[in-house]
Each structure stands twice: as structure tokens, then as C-alpha cells.
Amino acid sequence: MSTINLDHLFKPKSVAVIGASNRSHSVGQVIMRNLLAGGFDGPIMPVNPHSQSIGGVLAYPDVENLPVVPELAVICVPPKAVVPTMECLAAKGCMAAIVLTAGLGAEQYDDSRSVKQAMLEIAASHKMRLLGPNCLGLMVPGIGLNASFSHQSIGIGKIAFVSQSGALCTAVLDWAAARGIGFSHFISLGECDDVDFGDVIDYLGSDPNTRAIMLYIESIQERRGFISAARAASRNKPILCIKSGRFAEGAAAAASHTGALAGADDVFDAAIKRAGVLRVYTVSEMFSAAETLSRMRPFRGDKLGIITNGGGIGVLAVDALIERQGHLAKLEDSTIEALNGVLPSTWSHANPIDIIGDAPGERYAKSIDAVLKDPNIDSLLVMHAPTAITDPVEVAQGVIDAIKDSRKNILTNWVGEATVAKARNLFYAAGIPTYRTPENAVAAFQHMVNYRKLQEVLMETPPSVPQDFTPETDKARQIIHTAIHSGRDMLTEPEAKAVLECYGINTVKTVAAESVDVAIETANAIGYPVALKILSDDISHKSDVGGVVLNIDSDEELRAAGNKMLRTVKQKFPNARVRGFTVQEMIKRAGARELIVGMTTDPIFGPVILFGHGGVEVEVVRDRAMALPPLNMKLARELVEGTRIYNLLRGYRDVPPVNLEQLYVTLVRLSQLVVHLGEVLELDMNPLLIDQTGVIALDARIKVTPKVVSDDQRLAIHPYPRHLKQELILEDGTKYLLRPIKPEDEPKHYEFMSKLTPEDIHFRFFGSVRELPHSEMARQTQLDYDRDMAFLAIVPEGPEAGDIHGIVQVVIDPNNEHAEYAIMVRSDIKGRGLGRILMEKMIEFCRQKGTETFIGQVLPDNRRMLTLCEKLGFSRKYLADEEVFEVTLPLQRDVA
The missing domain is CATH 3.40.50.720 (NAD(P)-binding Rossmann-like Domain)
Structure with a gap:
């Protein structure tokens, strides 16, 4: 990169x-x-x-x-x-x-x-x-x-x-x-x-x-560099891509349902969505998108108006729009009244606006003039089907003249070929996007709408995780290492559930039993009814070999079920090494839904998290969505909303909604597990049972490896750098927690900004700023830790617990040559040494990262900042054109 x-x-x-x-x-x-x-x-x-x-x-x-x-x-x-x-x-x-x-x-x-x-x-x-x-x-x-x-x-x-x-x-x-x-x-x-x-x-x-970037991708080598660069660029300009090789057959040998479901193309989709890249699937779509990008202004809304001289092609456009989850604009009464004054009485009186097949250029022009004044219409598609009565070129020229001063986006679709070729050339020459079919025109419009929505979603502030939670990472890793040292790459079910419990994920009580007799003793200790499952390192999908029996109510039923299970497994899988059974409490929740939640490791993008419709039919239903870790609550919600089963989980008719909040928390905790435990290659919770009371994993399997690589090699997206947290005490005894910023910090960041004096605002932004818009605040809190960093000084306890008292941030260029800093300390606590500590923290971070130079710009009247820079060893140069001092600190002086 x-x-x-x-x-x-x-x-x-x-x-x-x-x-x-x-x-x-x-x-x-x-x-x-x-x-x-x-x-x-x-x-x-x-x-x-x-x-x-x-x-x-x-x-x-x-x-x-x-x-x-x-x-x-x-x-x-x-x-x-x-x-x-x-x-x-x-x-x-x-x-x-x-x-x-x-x-x-x-x-x-x-x-x-x-x-x-x-x-x-x-x-x-x-x-x-x-x-x-x-x-x-x-x-x-x-x-x-x-x-x-x-x-x-x-x-x-x-x-x-x-x-x-x-x-x-x-x-x-x-x-x-x-x-x-x-x-x-x-x-x-x-x-x-x-x-x-x-x-x-x-x-x-x-x-x-x-203004826009279009990509044709066959493969990605540097996944983190690609995602990091695309995420940064897509905030400023649209990036569209088309990718070949969508149906690679790579899941045949997967040890988990998640591995079998997570196709390479699905993972690529998850990666580019996280990067803010809009995907198109055909060369035709790409050409339509190019037409749009080259000739259109940025989109401000998603409601489309349609003017046509033929009802049929108008209906085709509406069908294409609805199929792509688009929105057809509703005409204002005043617009209908205006159109009544310029159109034949037989016009459609609704959107799409059918102005009748004999419409000349003048009728198109008057209709366009009325429609563009409608506040409900964000963009307008003008369509024309050739007839023996009208001249397509004359109509095209009438449209061009009518829209030349419009601030709204206009798309055109002259259907046909030979008879409309000259008209299309007029549009090309006038810089107006034109398309051969209604479907192409609508696809191009919806691509730009989707890009705008994608950026809005990426900048949405995530809610905080409801509960404070510290995972037992060392305990989980010890369970994994015990299995690895015994020569196994699959955890037993009790081991897998114990790892999940270390991360606060609820699981059903499960106990291993080496024989039928021990299983009976265990069942009596747990209490009937129970479920009995075969325990074997060689069998991943136990139901496929008769290795699961539910609702066992007595010792006799359990003995019969256990013996039959052993016979069936021996017959269907004679080489399997059977270690005994697992006995688990039978969970019965009327109306609960079966989900699958898991992770697998993609050869290109690394760990990927999967969510979907679970149960034994999971690979038949194939209702799933994927996302790259790390996840926060917002990303977890988007993952769930990307499936068909989400509509059932929300509740319908007299069926109440499930506890979606707890589901999002479970996904975030799974994400933490994936980030922390590089030994985990695949993980399944199937079924994960959910209802109004919460979630519980009924079954779990985890595949592990002793070959752990660094996060830089393993994860496609830089995880939250929790190792950079630091507790400190100022000379006056004030305690602070210094840590990297999170997207969830945006509300507290606004609160911090509100407590700065106008002078401090002026020193930071070189002007008067009343309040930063959400889009700018999102840029400051939603960082790519590969290229940016911000440290907060947070009050850890007391009545101001969680408040921000200071922030220092840097933007590092892609070559890691320069880190440009900005710093703010709350106006009422200046003079205690917090600013210097924040600066030293960031300088050391950049030095360790290998950045060559630490730079900033300081206004001449910001004496306090200039003095601090002088004490820290900065040189300074006055830039007369900008009326600021540029301060510079070399960071790699001792590097040969």
C-alpha cells in the first residue's frame, strides 16, 4: 500500500x-x-x-x-x-x-x-x-x-x-x-x-x-491494502467494481456448515461492502454505470420520476425500479394540475407520466418543465419509443433544450436501434446520459442511489454494546492449546462450548461421557429430558450419521439410543474414532427460531463471520449473510438484516419479535473471539436458538490450528488496537484512561466539542465552527487504524466518567512518510500537562509505526501550542501565504 x-x-x-x-x-x-x-x-x-x-x-x-x-x-x-x-x-x-x-x-x-x-x-x-x-x-x-x-x-x-x-x-x-x-x-x-x-x-x-473509479477485478493479492485504500477513497468519490470468477467451487472439504456456506464470491461481496465499493455484475451494468458516472451530478435523493410516450416501456421501467428496491416518486397535486394544462386528457394522471404516443418535442418540454418543479422528484427518466408520427431527433432536441438549466439529474432512454441512433448521438454530444433499454437506465439510476446509501450506512454512528464485558481470553486459549497439544484440530463439543462461554456466549450445559453407563449417570445428574450426541473427532455433522437423539426421558431410552447410535455410526462411518457421548440438557422453547452463527477462514480475506437460517436444513435453505470482523453493534445489525429470516425475527401478525439486541451482542462477542484467537480456523453454532428471552447455542464445533499468524497477515481489516490502552495519573492526581477512539465515541465527542471555547475552536479549525456535521464527525471517529489514529483522554470514574477531556489525532499518508497531527484539550482543564502527554503518546505511536516525520500547522497566536512544540523538539517555519507556522519533528533520527 x-x-x-x-x-x-x-x-x-x-x-x-x-x-x-x-x-x-x-x-x-x-x-x-x-x-x-x-x-x-x-x-x-x-x-x-x-x-x-x-x-x-x-x-x-x-x-x-x-x-x-x-x-x-x-x-x-x-x-x-x-x-x-x-x-x-x-x-x-x-x-x-x-x-x-x-x-x-x-x-x-x-x-x-x-x-x-x-x-x-x-x-x-x-x-x-x-x-x-x-x-x-x-x-x-x-x-x-x-x-x-x-x-x-x-x-x-x-x-x-x-x-x-x-x-x-x-x-x-x-x-x-x-x-x-x-x-x-x-x-x-x-x-x-x-x-x-x-x-x-x-x-x-x-x-x-x-471523479469516479471503476474496477475490473479478477483477484486481490493485498486484501488489507485494497480495503483500506477503497474505504478512504470511497468517502470522496464513487468506486464501482465488476469481478469475474463468481462461482469457484471451494467449499467441498469444509469441516463446518459455515465453511460450506461461505463461498468465495460471498466473501468478496462482504469485503467490498465494508470498503464502500458498489458492485455491478455484468459488463452491461458496468457500461451503464460508466454512462451515469461520466455525466451526472451527485445524487441527493432516491425518488424517480418517469416521462414516457408509451405506457408499456414506462411499466417496464417501473418493474425494473421496484425489482431493485427503488422508489417511484408520487406526484404533487400541483404537478398533476400543471400537467393537465399541457397534456391531452388521456394522459396517465400518475407517475409514470404517459404523455401519449404522438407527443412531439414541445409536449415533452412542457411536461419536463412541470415535473422538474415537483419537490417529490429527485431524478427524472425521460423515455421515448419511435412512432411513425414523431421524429425521435426532434423530440431529443426538445428534451435537451428543456433540461439545460435543470439542477436535477436527467436520464434518457430512446428504445430501439436504427431509428433512434441519431437521437442518442445528440444526447452523447450534449453530455446527457442515455441508455438503450429501460432496465439499463433504471439500473444506472439505482447504482448511484445505492452508492449514496452505502456511504450513509458506513458513516452511521453505531450504538454501544449494552453490557460492559471482559472476555476470558487466556482461559479460552488454554482450552484450545490443550487440544492442539494432544494432536487434535477439532475441539470436542464441551470444549467448544467452554470457549464460547469465555466470551459470554450462552450455551446449553453439555457433559462428555465415555460410555453408555456414564452417560446415564450424567443424565441423572443433569435431569431428564436430555439430548445424546456421539463424540468423535472424525464426525463433524453428527446428524448425518444418526449421531443425535433428542428428548430422551429415561435411563432405558438413553441406553437404547446410545447402543443404537454406536451400531449406526459403525455401519455408516466404520473408520471413525468414537470417544463416547455428550449429554446435554434438553432446551424447549416454544416458537424459538433456529439460527446459524459461525466463522470460517477465507484464503484471501481471512476470517469471515456468517449468520443465517440454521438447523439441519441449513445447506438446503442457504439463507445467509457474511461480514468481515471486527464487528460493532451497527455492523452486526446490518449482517442480520441481510437475510430473509430477519423478517421473521422482527415478528409478524401475532408472533412477537425475538431479542434482536441480544443477537447483535452475540455477534459482536463472536467477532471479539475471532480477533483475539488466531488459532480458530472454523466455528459453528448451529443451531443457535433465539426467542424473546435471548439466545443460546445448542451445538458448537470449532476447528483450530497451531499455525497462528499475526493480525496483519490474518485479518483483512485492522482490529481495534486495544493494546494501546494506557492508564495515567497527572501530577495533580487526576486519573485518565488513554485509548484509541471508537465509532461509538461520536456522542461524547460532540459533548467534548461543546465545552471548548471559541478561541480553542479557532486554534483547532483555523476558523469559527459552530458544530461539525455528522459526516465530518464520522470521519473523525470511524478510523482506519492502518492509516489513521486518534487517542482520547477519558475520565475513568466519578460523576464525569466516560467524558472526553482531550484528543490527539493524526492522518498518515499512504507511504508512511508524514503524520499530520491535530490536538484539543478541554478548555477548562488546560495547564495540567494533559496536552503534552497526549502529544508524547502520539509521537511514540508514529515512531513505532516507522513514520518518518510528525508535522502540524499552528496559528501564530496559539502561543501555548508553539511553546509545547519547542519543548518537544519541533522545528518551525512560517508559511506566509497561509499565515501559519508549520512545525516538524523527525521521528527516525537514529535510523541509519
Whole structure:
């Protein structure tokens, strides 16, 4: 996750083409032709030892003889020449290269390395950035750069397109050229061996010329970098993606129901949703989304108005809208009255507004004028079906004239092909989004609505977990290690339930019994009725082999059930090692629902939590949703709401709702377990019984591994850094808890802000701020701990317990070069030393993280802050243009 030297790739001042050629249709010839035709302003230097000129441009025999250091090199030489070329470029000082050559992983360079490995080692040692290999190249039309072997050039636009597939790149280029759609960047990543999705998203996220980002993804290598970058960028601009390989068959060997249910594509969906990325599923949808992104303003609402000259196509649009959970606007009475004055009496008198098949451009224009004044309509879809009476071009021009001053978003759909082609071209030229079908138009509209909603959900303040709770992590880990040391990778049912109990998850009392006789004694101790289950490390799904008997009421029933169970297991699973039985209290709750809650480990995104409809039919019903840990109460609620069974859990008719709050708490606690216990590979609670009184796990299984990796390697999203909590006592005896901020802190953060003086507000925000909007407060409290940090000083006890007295926060750039800080201490407690402690805490955090420089901006009249910085060793420089001091503290002075 780094943008180091990406300016050399995307904003080069000079380009060298290694392997440039005059041979017609060769890659080297096409690259040179495209570079020369693109209008690039800097030197273009072809390298070819056998030609004096390429495309009329002076050629150089080798890299050493280039007159200037190329900021960007395009490498299109055979595999065996790639490493020598890289060595020469590195020696010359080149900092970025596009490697078009394919097959580098299969080509051996020496006895221990492939060509690809040797190439990457050279690049890494010189901090040279590589795009590719095996890619189409890149285009940045804003600077006239076409460093690709594409067949098609592109115009300047506001969309960035990033793809792993070169073939899809060429298809998108054809489509965009036909519609006059341009791009800010057009990037073919190829094999992503250096520059990957996370790097490019980070770069484009801060690029002022890019309004939206579109991704075509085949696979993700750096999952945490991707999610972190996408989450940061998606708060400022839409990111849409399409992913291939949706139906990988990877669950056959799963030891749990969760593992079998958690398909790779479902996990990818959960990951991108957490990152704020909107997914489309077909190339057609992607094209429609591109049309929308390139021509529309940001959406402010989700209600759609429809004007059409044909009832049938209007109904198709409404069907598509409702199918996508969209909202059709209801017309105001005043709008209906206005339309009555300009339309035939036979118009539909409702939305969709059917203005009759013979409608000319003038009727469309008058209808549009009336409808755009309706406050209920956020966006308008204008549709037209060709007839022998009207001219589609004349109607299109009438629409264009009518909407030129509109502040609302307008979409158009001229159905048909040959007879409406000219009309569509008018819309393209006018910059108005137009679509071939009603379904495409509605899909494009709903994509933007969903993106806005997704951002609202991501910024929603989560409620606090209702109960204070400290898990018994050490006890749980000891249970797991005991099983691992005995050579097992599956916990017994009693062990699994004991681990869950360590995290406050209710389970039914379960006792292991080595024989039928011991099981009978245990049942009498627990009290009938009981459930009897087979106990075997080799049997995961006990019901499948007759290994579960419920509602046993007596010793005789239990003996008969136990003996039959042993016979059945021996017959169906003769190689299973049977350790005995488990006996558990029989739980009977009339009207309770059976759920499944669990986790599995995805090979790309790591641990993933699953929730859904449980019971023995779980894999048949397949009603489930997934989310990446860590979870808070809000994310737990969203997970539950993503299933069909949620509607039953809410209650209906005379069936009361279940205790959803306790379900959310259980999911949060499971999330804590997953984050804390890296030994857990898979976990099932199935069934997890829920009713009005709460939840209880009737069955549980946990698969473990001794190979525990760090959280950075294991988790796709940085968990809450609880290890950074610190208790402190000031010199005057005041106690504080210093800890990283949480999303749940937003209400207390508002309260803290309300107790600052206007002067302190001015010092922090360089102006007068009455109250921060929720969106800004969400940015300050909902952090990505991979790149941002904020420490709070919280009162731990007494009448002000939980109150915030101080906060220091930093934003760290993706290259970890600079951490820009901001600090506030409550106005009425200044002068006690809390500010200095907060600063020292953050400085040490950044130093340990490897950040190079700690910086900030301080107003000249903020003497207290300037004095503190001087005592802490900061240097300072006055920036006259901004009328502030920039204070700087190097953090890695002792690093060689």
C-alpha cells in the first residue's frame, strides 16, 4: 500500500520505449505510434540497437546512451532481455516502468530465480515502480500520454478505469469511443506484481481530475491494502467494481456448515461492502454505470420520476425500479394540475407520466418543465419509443433544450436501434446520459442511489454494546492449546462450548461421557429430558450419521439410543474414532427460531463471520449473510438484516419479535473471539436458538490450528488496537484512561466539542465552527487504524466518567512518510500537562509505526501550542501565504 514514485508512472515528464520497433503491427511499433499520436509534451525516446529512428524519432542503441533519465520506461522486449533492461534502467535512475512482456514467471533467469523474481528484486532495491507485467499499458489523456498498445485512443474525462484484463480494456475503449466518453486514467494492471489495486486507488482517490473509479477485478493479492485504500477513497468519490470468477467451487472439504456456506464470491461481496465499493455484475451494468458516472451530478435523493410516450416501456421501467428496491416518486397535486394544462386528457394522471404516443418535442418540454418543479422528484427518466408520427431527433432536441438549466439529474432512454441512433448521438454530444433499454437506465439510476446509501450506512454512528464485558481470553486459549497439544484440530463439543462461554456466549450445559453407563449417570445428574450426541473427532455433522437423539426421558431410552447410535455410526462411518457421548440438557422453547452463527477462514480475506437460517436444513435453505470482523453493534445489525429470516425475527401478525439486541451482542462477542484467537480456523453454532428471552447455542464445533499468524497477515481489516490502552495519573492526581477512539465515541465527542471555547475552536479549525456535521464527525471517529489514529483522554470514574477531556489525532499518508497531527484539550482543564502527554503518546505511536516525520500547522497566536512544540523538539517555519507556522519533528533520527 504505497504511492511512492507513482507520479513518475502517471505524470512522467519523459518516456523511453525499450524494444521500440518499425516492424508493422509489433507491440513496439504500436506503442511508439500511440505515444506520438497522443500529444505527449515531453521527450519520447525509442531504444533499439538496430534502427537509427523509430516512427521518425531518433532512436538510441541502449539505455545508457539516452540523453536524459526517463521518468517512465515502457518495456516491450522478449522475456530473456527483461532483467538486463531493468538493470540498465535502475542504473540510469529511472523510477517507473510498464512491463508489457508476458510469461516472466515461467522463464528461468538463473538456478534459483525466475525472470519475474529477478525483475522484482531489482525494482524493489531501487524503489522503481512496475506496472504489469503482461498488461496493455496505461493512458492519461489529460497529459497526452498513451503508453499502451491499444487499438483505440480516448478523450479526457473524469472516470478512471482500472482493469486486470487487457481484453476487457479494449472492449471498454470501443464502447467509450462510440459514446464520446472520456477518462482521467485508463490503467491495465496485468499481473499486479508491484503496483496493485490498493496503490492505484490510493493515488486516484486524491487525484482532483478523477471523479469516479471503476474496477475490473479478477483477484486481490493485498486484501488489507485494497480495503483500506477503497474505504478512504470511497468517502470522496464513487468506486464501482465488476469481478469475474463468481462461482469457484471451494467449499467441498469444509469441516463446518459455515465453511460450506461461505463461498468465495460471498466473501468478496462482504469485503467490498465494508470498503464502500458498489458492485455491478455484468459488463452491461458496468457500461451503464460508466454512462451515469461520466455525466451526472451527485445524487441527493432516491425518488424517480418517469416521462414516457408509451405506457408499456414506462411499466417496464417501473418493474425494473421496484425489482431493485427503488422508489417511484408520487406526484404533487400541483404537478398533476400543471400537467393537465399541457397534456391531452388521456394522459396517465400518475407517475409514470404517459404523455401519449404522438407527443412531439414541445409536449415533452412542457411536461419536463412541470415535473422538474415537483419537490417529490429527485431524478427524472425521460423515455421515448419511435412512432411513425414523431421524429425521435426532434423530440431529443426538445428534451435537451428543456433540461439545460435543470439542477436535477436527467436520464434518457430512446428504445430501439436504427431509428433512434441519431437521437442518442445528440444526447452523447450534449453530455446527457442515455441508455438503450429501460432496465439499463433504471439500473444506472439505482447504482448511484445505492452508492449514496452505502456511504450513509458506513458513516452511521453505531450504538454501544449494552453490557460492559471482559472476555476470558487466556482461559479460552488454554482450552484450545490443550487440544492442539494432544494432536487434535477439532475441539470436542464441551470444549467448544467452554470457549464460547469465555466470551459470554450462552450455551446449553453439555457433559462428555465415555460410555453408555456414564452417560446415564450424567443424565441423572443433569435431569431428564436430555439430548445424546456421539463424540468423535472424525464426525463433524453428527446428524448425518444418526449421531443425535433428542428428548430422551429415561435411563432405558438413553441406553437404547446410545447402543443404537454406536451400531449406526459403525455401519455408516466404520473408520471413525468414537470417544463416547455428550449429554446435554434438553432446551424447549416454544416458537424459538433456529439460527446459524459461525466463522470460517477465507484464503484471501481471512476470517469471515456468517449468520443465517440454521438447523439441519441449513445447506438446503442457504439463507445467509457474511461480514468481515471486527464487528460493532451497527455492523452486526446490518449482517442480520441481510437475510430473509430477519423478517421473521422482527415478528409478524401475532408472533412477537425475538431479542434482536441480544443477537447483535452475540455477534459482536463472536467477532471479539475471532480477533483475539488466531488459532480458530472454523466455528459453528448451529443451531443457535433465539426467542424473546435471548439466545443460546445448542451445538458448537470449532476447528483450530497451531499455525497462528499475526493480525496483519490474518485479518483483512485492522482490529481495534486495544493494546494501546494506557492508564495515567497527572501530577495533580487526576486519573485518565488513554485509548484509541471508537465509532461509538461520536456522542461524547460532540459533548467534548461543546465545552471548548471559541478561541480553542479557532486554534483547532483555523476558523469559527459552530458544530461539525455528522459526516465530518464520522470521519473523525470511524478510523482506519492502518492509516489513521486518534487517542482520547477519558475520565475513568466519578460523576464525569466516560467524558472526553482531550484528543490527539493524526492522518498518515499512504507511504508512511508524514503524520499530520491535530490536538484539543478541554478548555477548562488546560495547564495540567494533559496536552503534552497526549502529544508524547502520539509521537511514540508514529515512531513505532516507522513514520518518518510528525508535522502540524499552528496559528501564530496559539502561543501555548508553539511553546509545547519547542519543548518537544519541533522545528518551525512560517508559511506566509497561509499565515501559519508549520512545525516538524523527525521521528527516525537514529535510523541509519
